[in-house]
Amino acid sequence: MSLTSFLLILFGGSIAGLLGALLGIGGGIFLIPYFVLFLKIPIHQAIATSIVCVIATSSTAASVNVDRRFANVRLGMVLETTTTLGAIIGGFTANALSATTLSRIFGALLVFVSLLMVRKSRQKEASTEFRGGWINGQYFDPATNQEVKYTVRRLPAGLSVSFIAGNLSGLLGIGGGIMKVPAMNLFCGVPMKAATATSNLMIGVTAVASAFIYYAHDRIHPVITSAAILGVLLGSWAGTALSARLHGRTIAYIFTGVLLFLAIEMFLR
Amino acid sequence: MERLISRALRLGVIVSSLFLIGGFIVALLHPEVLSHPSVHPSAEHFLSLFRFDRAFFTRLLDPFLLFYLGIFTLLLTPILRVVIAIVSFALQRDASFMFISIAVFLIILLSLFLSFWRS
Numbered sequence: 001m002s003l004t005s006f007l008l009i010l011f012g013g014s015i016a017g018l019l020g021a022l023l024g025i026g027g028g029i030f031l032i033p034y035f036v037l038f039l040k041i042p043i044h045q046a047i048a049t050s051i052v053c054v055i056a057t058s059s060t061a062a063s064v065n066v067d068r069r070f071a072n073v074r075l076g077m078v079l080e081t082t083t084t085l086g087a088i089i090g091g092f093t094a095n096a097l098s099a100t101t102l103s104r105i106f107g108a109l110l111v112f113v114s115l116l117m118v119r120k121s122r123q124k125e126a127s128t129e130f131r132g133g134w135i136n137g138q139y140f141d142p143a144t145n146q147e148v149k150y151t152v153r154r155l156p157a158g159l160s161v162s163f164i165a166g167n168l169s170g171l172l173g174i175g176g177g178i179m180k181v182p183a184m185n186l187f188c189g190v191p192m193k194a195a196t197a198t199s200n201l202m203i204g205v206t207a208v209a210s211a212f213i214y215y216a217h218d219r220i221h222p223v224i225t226s227a228a229i230l231g232v233l234l235g236s237w238a239g240t241a242l243s244a245r246l247h248g249r250t251i252a253y254i255f256t257g258v259l260l261f262l263a264i265e266m267f268l269r
Numbered sequence: 270m271e272r273l274i275s276r277a278l279r280l281g282v283i284v285s286s287l288f289l290i291g292g293f294i295v296a297l298l299h300p301e302v303l304s305h306p307s308v309h310p311s312a313e314h315f316l317s318l319f320r321f322d323r324a325f326f327t328r329l330l331d332p333f334l335l336f337y338l339g340i341f342t343l344l345l346t347p348i349l350r351v352v353i354a355i356v357s358f359a360l361q362r363d364a365s366f367m368f369i370s371i372a373v374f375l376i377i378l379l380s381l382f383l384s385f386w387r388s
Binding site for chain 2 (some may be wrong): 003006056059060064066073077084205207208209212213220225227233
């Protein structure tokens with residue numbers, strides 16, 4: 001490992017962190033293809049690195065979201081039971097699969113996510129209601145200047161999706177928010193803001209559950225991982241500052257293009 | 270509980286990035302350390318860094334020790350968050366959520382156990 005590769009990893013991490021923060025997702029979806037395609041890092045190591053980076057972005061975002069009460073700590077904890085179990089299974093599966101198979105699965109994920117991105121820009125938020133149940137949530141939304149109250153419904157559906165999201169997270173090194181957020185909103189009636197915040201809170205614990213497996217398989221390289229974490233943190237701070245100004249459907253379309261390009265590259269490997 | 274969790278998460282990230290920045294600075298001063306042949310991710314190398322012998326303090330300037338410390342602080346952060354939740358729910362006498370949090374904690378321990386039991 002030379003200083004140049006260290007700096008290249010740092011650079012890639014910051015771009016991934018920046019894009020992730022702009023889109024409101026973890027950077028793993030950009031980080032892994034960059035590592036595999038441009039730096040020729042083995043995909044298992046790339047995934048292991050990403051899983052640790054995801055903890056950094058999740059913790060940073062969650063510390064703000066929990067303090068403002070956007071994240072629902074109780075709902076998060078309930079869903080974490082299935083998501084961590086899913087992550088453990090995903091982690092072991094990934095370490096048993098060949099690099100080629102894993103690349104193809106990752107390529108398929110990129111296609112899926114890029115299609116989801118286009119849809120997301122047109123999607124309307126699902127309705128929420130407060131009727132007092134086992135898990136309720138309440139926060140002040142500064143955007144609408146209103147106190148928002150909601151009751152979590154259809155918890156079994158949320159638990160199932162969390163299991164699958166955890167599985168994907170452990171398998172591919174992503175946060176899995178891309179599945180958890182829409183599920184919490186559409187199935188469980190959690191407002192978008194709270195769903196995003198709660199998903200972010202959950203991602204840290206999910207990633208830790210599979211990080212140990214990657215560590216035990218000697219996939220977490222100290223230098224690569226450290227450079228990537230620093231980069232991702234830098235990028236996500238910059239991205240959060242930028243995202244207030246940059247907005248719109250155009251960004252979503254450009255990223256869809258980038259993701260589709262990466263997907264094809266991953267398939268051809 | 271929310272305030273405490275929020276602070277713990279922020280602290281974890283800050284401490285971790287301080288270790289990593291420290292390691293990065295040392296690596297910048299001695300770039301040759303990065304290409305040392307013994308360096309590959311292995312539990313053995315990791316454990317050798319943490320042997321508390323006389324040379325431990327000189328190793329504090331080893332970028333690898335700092336990198337590992339940074340990574341492990343980051344891994345411990347979400348676990349600490351679950352522990353805070355367990356204690357807070359216990360203090361609030363909220364038994365069901367206390368048990369749910371304990372379950373999450375046990376699943377993480379299970380993952381640790383499954384990862385290392387063979388080695």
